[in-house]
Every structure is written in C-alpha cells, then in structure tokens.
Amino acid sequence: MRSALYDLSQSAARADALFASALQRSDEPSARQVEQAVTAAIGAFGARGCAARVAQAYGEHPETAVTRMRWARTAVADAFGAPPDGAWARERDDLNSLALVG
Secondary structure (H helix, E strand, C coil), X not given: CCCHHHHHHHHHHHHHHHHHCCCCHHHCCCHHHHHHHHHHHHHHHHHHHHXXXXXXXXXXXXXXXXXXXXXXXXXXXXXXXXXXXXXXXXXXXXXXXXXXXX
16 A cells, blocks of 8 residues: 555656646646646656756746646646545645745
C-alpha cells in the first residue's frame, strides 16, 4: 500500500506538469487530454523542470499562477483521482493565504 505522502507527491508532480503544459482551462480538456498533457510536459521538462516553471510563474505573475494551479489540481484530481484525506484542500488553503500575503 502506498503512503499518503507518496500519493500527494505524485499528484503534486502531475499538477505541476499540467501547469507547465500548453493545455488551457478554456480548452475544457477531457481526462485523456489532461493525462496526455501531463505525460508530454514531464517528458519535455522532467518533474523538476515542471516545478521550476511553476516557481517562475509564481514569481512573475502570482495573481494568475494561483488560478492556474487551482485549475491544474482540480483537473489532475478529476483525471487521476484525488489524493487521500483532503490534502488538496489543505494545500489550497495554504496557497490562498500566500496569495493574500503577497
């Protein structure tokens, strides 16, 4: 059985990959398109490269990065299944509080 931390890390990496991808919320992507975008982004940038692109976006455009990450996490949860115990909700609250501070 996998740990909750592993599931959260895998979900976070997928959300970072979707965030770094060219796929847009306005495309109204299917679960399959989300899976393909995640696979393509990880293939192109690697997990660390995707995370670096997320960090860059938060540094340059924090007001839009929060919205994009919220969408990415929701789309990943819909496509791959949500992490256990409402972990996204806790992280979402953390992200929202950081956005308010900045």
